[in-house]
Amino acid sequence: MNGRWGYPAIAPFFVIFLIFGVAPVVYSVYISFYKWDPLGVSEFNGINNFTFLLQDSDFWIALRNTFSIWALSTFPQLAMALGFAWILRNRRLKGKSFWRTILLVPNITSVIAITIVFQQLFGRDYGIINSLIQLIPGVERIDFVEGTLSSHIQIATMITWRWLGYNTLIFLASMLAIPDELYESASVDGASRWQQFVFVTLPQLKNTITFVLIVGTIGGLQVFAEPQQLGADGGSTKQFLTLTLFLYNQAFLNNKYGYAAAVGIAITIIVLIISTINFFITRRIASESSS
Amino acid sequence: MRLKKRTKVPRWQRTSFLNYLMLSLITFLSVFPFYWMFVVSSNTDAEISKSPPSLVPGPRFMEVVHKVLTAEGVYFTQALINTFLVGISIAIAQVIFSAIAGFAFAKLDFRGRKFSILFIIATMMLPSQLGVVPLFIMVNKLHLVNTLNALIVPALVTAFGVFWMRQIIDAQIPNELLEAASIDGASVPRVFWSIVLPSIRASAFVLGLFAFLAAWNDYLWPTIVLQSPEKFTLQVALTQLKPLYGLDYALQMGGAFLATAPLLILFIFVGKRLVSGVMDGAVKG
Numbered sequence: 001m002n003g004r005w006g007y008p009a010i011a012p013f014f015v016i017f018l019i020f021g022v023a024p025v026v027y028s029v030y031i032s033f034y035k036w037d038p039l040g041v042s043e044f045n046g047i048n049n050f051t052f053l054l055q056d057s058d059f060w061i062a063l064r065n066t067f068s069i070w071a072l073s074t075f076p077q078l079a080m081a082l083g084f085a086w087i088l089r090n091r092r093l094k095g096k097s098f099w100r101t102i103l104l105v106p107n108i109t110s111v112i113a114i115t116i117v118f119q120q121l122f123g124r125d126y127g128i129i130n131s132l133i134q135l136i137p138g139v140e141r142i143d144f145v146e147g148t149l150s151s152h153i154q155i156a157t158m159i160t161w162r163w164l165g166y167n168t169l170i171f172l173a174s175m176l177a178i179p180d181e182l183y184e185s186a187s188v189d190g191a192s193r194w195q196q197f198v199f200v201t202l203p204q205l206k207n208t209i210t211f212v213l214i215v216g217t218i219g220g221l222q223v224f225a226e227p228q229q230l231g232a233d234g235g236s237t238k239q240f241l242t243l244t245l246f247l248y249n250q251a252f253l254n255n256k257y258g259y260a261a262a263v264g265i266a267i268t269i270i271v272l273i274i275s276t277i278n279f280f281i282t283r284r285i286a287s288e289s290s291s
Numbered sequence: 292m293r294l295k296k297r298t299k300v301p302r303w304q305r306t307s308f309l310n311y312l313m314l315s316l317i318t319f320l321s322v323f324p325f326y327w328m329f330v331v332s333s334n335t336d337a338e339i340s341k342s343p344p345s346l347v348p349g350p351r352f353m354e355v356v357h358k359v360l361t362a363e364g365v366y367f368t369q370a371l372i373n374t375f376l377v378g379i380s381i382a383i384a385q386v387i388f389s390a391i392a393g394f395a396f397a398k399l400d401f402r403g404r405k406f407s408i409l410f411i412i413a414t415m416m417l418p419s420q421l422g423v424v425p426l427f428i429m430v431n432k433l434h435l436v437n438t439l440n441a442l443i444v445p446a447l448v449t450a451f452g453v454f455w456m457r458q459i460i461d462a463q464i465p466n467e468l469l470e471a472a473s474i475d476g477a478s479v480p481r482v483f484w485s486i487v488l489p490s491i492r493a494s495a496f497v498l499g500l501f502a503f504l505a506a507w508n509d510y511l512w513p514t515i516v517l518q519s520p521e522k523f524t525l526q527v528a529l530t531q532l533k534p535l536y537g538l539d540y541a542l543q544m545g546g547a548f549l550a551t552a553p554l555l556i557l558f559i560f561v562g563k564r565l566v567s568g569v570m571d572g573a574v575k576g
Contacts, residue, residue, distance in 0.1 A: 161320070
């Protein structure tokens, strides 16, 4: 259609997008080469922010924690989401609409509210989870927040709880788009349900799995509210300091804007690396299982 | 008899008791934390701290609500209003701007269209923390710090919203329909208003809902740009309840329940549409 209206139509979007979406990205690269504080006093600092970052043990701890929380919240969730989507895709399932809707409930809730509930559920002294753990003979109460792995499990549980249903629906949509004939012919060839899942469903879902993994990686590197609510400094031994919490504390507690901008750039590089790896791995797995 | 009936169903379409058991389990786990907010906020601390803890609601709920609403230095009612205003403004703005720009990117021929779309997609891969520090510096220079506009203005329209609307319009509206209208002499704005808008109503509503929910639940950005308690959104106000009286679970959970209840009520009416929104987005994305 006539393009004369094109520019006026995209203008409002483009102005906002350039000012609040693109400019901060460019500006952030600039700031990362400066010593910059809230008063705006700036001094060129070369690549010092970056060399200091690589020597900052807190950065490496935050990287480790973020990666651990990401892995703990991504892979079990992915497996469960595929499983539930596999159940829900069945045409003969009763109450389809009900199950789908209820699965999405956790996703709409306030992240701070959820952190409060899970903190209570995982509590050392009065938490239900510890009450359940104690039913196992000989097992002590776990102080989830104090341990490194246990605090990661607690945070990963909150993330999984919130996103499992959402990702299940994404997988379900892709599974429903797979033509029935593929299953019918696999069934005629004598494939078991498990074989059908591995050889028919998974290869067809490779793009969706890549998509979910990439979105999950971007989300995983943004984990902030949960650890901040467990302990603003990331825990007594920084056991749950995440990259975004580290960035926030450098910028808004220590007033080191330049340094924080460098952290932001490091996070972006990590996202790009992991996204690329994800892309190639899923492509490879999918092409192997389909051959 | 039963065996005969089962063989009629193709093997790959069978459901079993186990399926329903798993679904019931996940339903329980999805709903339990909400129920638990209510249980803890309506019981005395003694009821909750005993082992095993009380699993049924107690009589104290209204008392805790009163305590949340009157907590010193916390403007919970104001925070509810602020959050609502921010959410509604962002939702309406995003729907309007995304629909118009999405339409242009899907159906209008102008120079630089393809390049712009690729550019938008590329920026969607960037994590939002990258821009947080410079965005704060900019918002500060614009004198927006500690105003609700600091939340609204940067979120008036997003790359995601425009891209999403573009996909929907591209998929749902045939070019022939638009061409026919334009041969009949309808102007582009007229075509947008009377053909495009009516056919994307459902999707636009879902986009608005997602924008509203995202604004309601946002925490990182509000906690950076809002400074005085009467400007806080619910998420920030909730964090104020924590250190107030030492560890008071009932108070915190009461606040959490109050901050979540509006979303749950909203969900009863729009849950199904959100589900189809998520699933539609998945197939195209």
